[in-house]
Amino acid sequence: MEPVIELKNLVKDFGEFRAVNGLNLNVYKGDVCGFLGPNGAGKSTTIRMMLTLIAPTSGSISFFGKDIKTHRSEVLRKIGSIVEKPDFYKFLSAKKNLELLARISGVTVSKKKIAEVIELVGLHGKENEVVKTYSFGMKQRLGLAHALMCDPELIILDEPTTGLDPHGIIDFRNLINYLTKDKGITVFLSSHILSEIEMIATSMAIINNGKTVVQGTVGELMDNEKIILQIRSDNNSKVRELLQANFKVEADSLHQDYTELHGRTSDVPSMIRLLVENDINIYEVNKRTKLEDLFLQLTHN
Amino acid sequence: MIRKIYILLILTSVSCRICAQTDEAGKIIDKLIKKFQLVNTYSADVVIRPEISFLKMLPQKATIYFRQPDKFRIKTTGITILPKQQFDNVMNLLSKRDSYIPLLTSKETINDIKLSVINVIPVADTSELILAKIWVDEVRNLIVKAQLTTKTNGTILINYKHGALAEYGLPDEIIFTVDMKKFKVPKAVAADINTESKSVEEQVKQQKPGKIIVTIKNYKLNIDLPDNIFKN
Amino acid sequence: MFAGLLYSELIKIFSKPRSYIGFVAITIIVSLIQMAMYLDGLNYFSFVTGPLQASFNLEGNLVSGNMVAFVIIQTLILQIPLLVALVTGDLISGESATGTLRILASKPVSRTAILFAKFTAGLLYTLLLLIWLGFMSWGLALFIFGPGDLIVLKSEELIILQNADIGWRFLLAFGISFISLSVVATFSLCLSCFADNSIGPIISTMAVIILFTIMGTLEIPFFDAVKPYLFTTHMIVWRNSFDLPVSTPQICTSLTIMIAHIILFLSVALYRFNKKDILS
Numbered sequence: 022m023e024p025v026i027e028l029k030n031l032v033k034d035f036g037e038f039r040a041v042n043g044l045n046l047n048v049y050k051g052d053v054c055g056f057l058g059p060n061g062a063g064k065s066t067t068i069r070m071m072l073t074l075i076a077p078t079s080g081s082i083s084f085f086g087k088d089i090k091t092h093r094s095e096v097l098r099k100i101g102s103i104v105e106k107p108d109f110y111k112f113l114s115a116k117k118n119l120e121l122l123a124r125i126s127g128v129t130v131s132k133k134k135i136a137e138v139i140e141l142v143g144l145h146g147k148e149n150e151v152v153k154t155y156s157f158g159m160k161q162r163l164g165l166a167h168a169l170m171c172d173p174e175l176i177i178l179d180e181p182t183t184g185l186d187p188h189g190i191i192d193f194r195n196l197i198n199y200l201t202k203d204k205g206i207t208v209f210l211s212s213h214i215l216s217e218i219e220m221i222a223t224s225m226a227i228i229n230n231g232k233t234v235v236q237g238t239v240g241e242l243m244d245n246e247k248i249i250l251q252i253r254s255d256n257n258s259k260v261r262e263l264l265q266a267n268f269k270v271e272a273d274s275l276h277q278d279y280t281e282l283h284g285r286t287s288d289v290p291s292m293i294r295l296l297v298e299n300d301i302n303i304y305e306v307n308k309r310t311k312l313e314d315l316f317l318q319l320t321h322n
Numbered sequence: 323m324i325r326k327i328y329i330l331l332i333l334t335s336v337s338c339r340i341c342a343q344t345d346e347a348g349k350i351i352d353k354l355i356k357k358f359q360l361v362n363t364y365s366a367d368v369v370i371r372p373e374i375s376f377l378k379m380l381p382q383k384a385t386i387y388f389r390q391p392d393k394f395r396i397k398t399t400g401i402t403i404l405p406k407q408q409f410d411n412v413m414n415l416l417s418k419r420d421s422y423i424p425l426l427t428s429k430e431t432i433n434d435i436k437l438s439v440i441n442v443i444p445v446a447d448t449s450e451l452i453l454a455k456i457w458v459d460e461v462r463n464l465i466v467k468a469q470l471t472t473k474t475n476g477t478i479l480i481n482y483k484h485g486a487l488a489e490y491g492l493p494d495e496i497i498f499t500v501d502m503k504k505f506k507v508p509k510a511v512a513a514d515i516n517t518e519s520k521s522v523e524e525q526v527k528q529q530k531p532g533k534i535i536v537t538i539k540n541y542k543l544n545i546d547l548p549d550n551i552f553k554n
Numbered sequence: 555m556f557a558g559l560l561y562s563e564l565i566k567i568f569s570k571p572r573s574y575i576g577f578v579a580i581t582i583i584v585s586l587i588q589m590a591m592y593l594d595g596l597n598y599f600s601f602v603t604g605p606l607q608a609s610f611n612l613e614g615n616l617v618s619g620n621m622v623a624f625v626i627i628q629t630l631i632l633q634i635p636l637l638v639a640l641v642t643g644d645l646i647s648g649e650s651a652t653g654t655l656r657i658l659a660s661k662p663v664s665r666t667a668i669l670f671a672k673f674t675a676g677l678l679y680t681l682l683l684l685i686w687l688g689f690m691s692w693g694l695a696l697f698i699f700g701p702g703d704l705i706v707l708k709s710e711e712l713i714i715l716q717n718a719d720i721g722w723r724f725l726l727a728f729g730i731s732f733i734s735l736s737v738v739a740t741f742s743l744c745l746s747c748f749a750d751n752s753i754g755p756i757i758s759t760m761a762v763i764i765l766f767t768i769m770g771t772l773e774i775p776f777f778d779a780v781k782p783y784l785f786t787t788h789m790i791v792w793r794n795s796f797d798l799p800v801s802t803p804q805i806c807t808s809l810t811i812m813i814a815h816i817i818l819f820l821s822v823a824l825y826r827f828n829k830k831d832i833l834s
Contacts, residue, residue: 035831069831069832069833072659072660073659073660074656074659074660074831074832074833075831075832075833076829076831093662093664094662094663094664095662096662097660097661097662098662102660104656104657104660105653105656107657108652108653108654108656108657109654109657110566110569110652110654111652112569112570112571113565113569117565121562121565121566122657122661124558124559124561124562125558125559125562125658125661125663126661126662126663127555127558127662127663128662167657376710376711376712377711377712377713377714378711378712378713378714378797378798379713379714379715379716379798380715380716380719380798382714382716384613396613398613398614399614399702399717400614400615400702400703400714400716400717401612401613401614401615401616401702401703401705401714402612402613402614403606403610403611403612403714404610404611404613405609405610405611406609406610406611474608475608475609476609500609500610502609
């Protein structure tokens with residue numbers, strides 16, 4: 022299957038500083054690809070190169086099988102984007118901004134379509150107010166509306182949930198699900214909110230020092246064999262002793278009313294059986310995977 | 323004693339000579355005035371063409387009006403430049419017989435025409451005019467040339483050319499020649515592009531006398547002119 | 555597509571309050587000058603006509619609409635470039651400062667097309683400003699003071715132009731002024747491509763104009779070699795429209811040099827804008 026996004030050996034130098042150092046990345050149709058990396062890893066620089074805001078020093082960028090250098094207009098017509106905080110023409114209303122930006126794109130966007138996207142992002146009733154009066158979150162929603170108004174096949178989002186309140190974040194998550202599942206749109210987004218990425222991404226690329234450290238589907242990357250367990254019982258210290266003695270436990274900690282340990286998924290039934298056999302009353306067992314741990318592990322210098 | 327008689331005789335003869343010259347000049351001027359008074363009013367179309375080194379303008383059209391004894395007006399839609407002495411100063415001056423002493427000084431021939439040269443000396447010390455000199459063609463009873471020396475405006479030379487209305491003393495062309503030595507162009511507000519300093523020759527040329535040539539046509543004589551024409 | 559881009563640029567320009575500063579400034583300044591001329595114009599013009607009136611009689615309407623218009627235009631000619639640069643210097647750097655350049659440059663339209671649209675919009679703004687100046691200074695002056703001849707004071711001579719011969723000269727002068735201001739507009743647009751805020755290009759444009767004007771005015775042999783190539787030297791060639799006769803070769807030379815400057819500045823702007831990494 023041809024990738025929707027293909028970055029090959031992408032390099033960007035700012036003078037003597039190498040911001041992106043031979044980055045390789047593929048994103049396929051229908052993916053929601055989380056693009057992660059610590060501060061200064063080269064995420065924004067990569068996204069800016071993808072949108073031709075910055076010229077790569079070397080390497081290639083292709084969308085839909087077409088090189089951006091030779092098919093720029095054709096390719097960008099199919100892409101909607103938000104780069105960092107969305108900024109608009111503050112003396113124009115939201116509606117006028119969208120109309121103006123559609124005109125600049127050379128794409129005919131009907132008033133009905135503009136009204137639709139405004140409704141979709143939750144700005145209905147505010148579209149005739151000048152953007153100067155908008156809050157940060159409202160501008161973020163408007164940015165989303167702008168990304169969607171030309172019926173893109175690919176959306177590139179850089180920190181899209183920054184400034185959104187919890188309702189906004191939930192709305193955003195639902196919107197991404199709707200776009201990918203119902204509309205078949207491919208989404209490429211970078212974020213620092215790992216829990217959000219974990220919830221919506223189907224694939225991930227983690228970069229560090231301008232290079233791809235790891236890329237793959239969520240299932241491949243999130244090692245289901247590794248597990249963090251939280252066990253609440255009537256004898257937490259005995260739980261800890263027993264499990265440490267009988268299983269491969271990487272780390273554990275004793276909290277006031279529960280024990281937390283890092284173990285293996287396949288050991289979980291045996292662990293519970295052992296505890297029951299040792300007359301320990303188990304009240305609650307919680308398991309979770311940790312993207313944060315993976316992230317820190319992979320990006321630790 | 324004999325010396326005193328000789329001096330007395332010389333003084334008497336000089337006085338007689340001056341009286342004779344004054345009488346003769348007076349007769350010539352009287353004839354000019356009589357001719358001048360044949361026309362009570364007139365209007366005419368004029369074209370004024372300055373030929374002054376620092377001044378550039380296309381010939382300007384105007385209309386002049388005159389009514390005896392001294393009402394004169396020039397009307398134009400644009401800006402015209404005329405010498406201070408204007409057209410009618412000479413006859414205006416000559417008409418006031420008591421204000422000056424005429425003196426026939428010499429005879430000259432210019433362009434094969436014999437001319438009587440008369441000095442007109444103002445009587446009053448306060449007069450702006452210091453001295454006027456007129457060249458008169460006695461045969462045709464016309465002033466051919468005049469030179470006016472004033473306190474504040476220097477000397478101006480006026481040449482007259484007569485044509486169809488010579489019998490009324492009305493010229494077809496008047497050429498004023500003005501001394502430009504004292505005149506300086508005021509400093510411009512904005513600089514000019516690519517200006518070069520003028521050479522000494524050009525600066526000398528700029529100081530040459532300036533001319534204003536007035537061509538007069540379409541005289542209408544003794545017409546009815548309302549008073550408001552002569553009001554400012 | 556270019557029409558859409560141009561229309562969008564014009565909307566952006568005229569949605570900003572700063573774009574109206576020029577029009578308001580011209581309205582106020584011209585009105586004040588015309589009021590002063592109405593009350594005391596003769597005294598003002600005596601500066602020009604005074605020495606002449608010592609030796610000659612000047613007959614006619616000295617305070618005509620054409621005279622007043624000429625004085626106003628001559629006075630404002632140093633200020634109008636600032637009013638132009640205020641808008642054209644903001645075209646790229648202003649969007650960079652507000653962050654909208656990111657959106658613009660990621661659109662499926664070439665940077666060359668964007669820059670040409672901004673350049674054209676800048677020229678149209680300049681033209682509108684000049685038309686407003688023409689209306690206020692000439693049109694209104696003719697209405698208030700009436701038609702009449704025009705006395706032009708040059709450094710070495712006086713020129714008196716007749717009313718019937720003035721109309722086309724003013725139109726020619728405005729046409730030349732448009733080219734002059736287009737040089738300023740293009741120069742400030744070029745500087746705008748190098749900056750991320752508007753103050754720099756606007757002030758730099760004015761600084762360069764003032765510097766070049768000083769160099770062009772000082773009669774120092776050291777500057778003589780460069781004077782013919784400074785665009786400010788040729789910006790005042792509009793005054794040659796009021797020569798008698800009009801010095802066509804000099805006007806053509808100046809126009810050619812100014813158009814060459816426009817092409818040069820536009821080329822530099824195009825190169826810079828196309829190569830620019832948009833980091834803001």
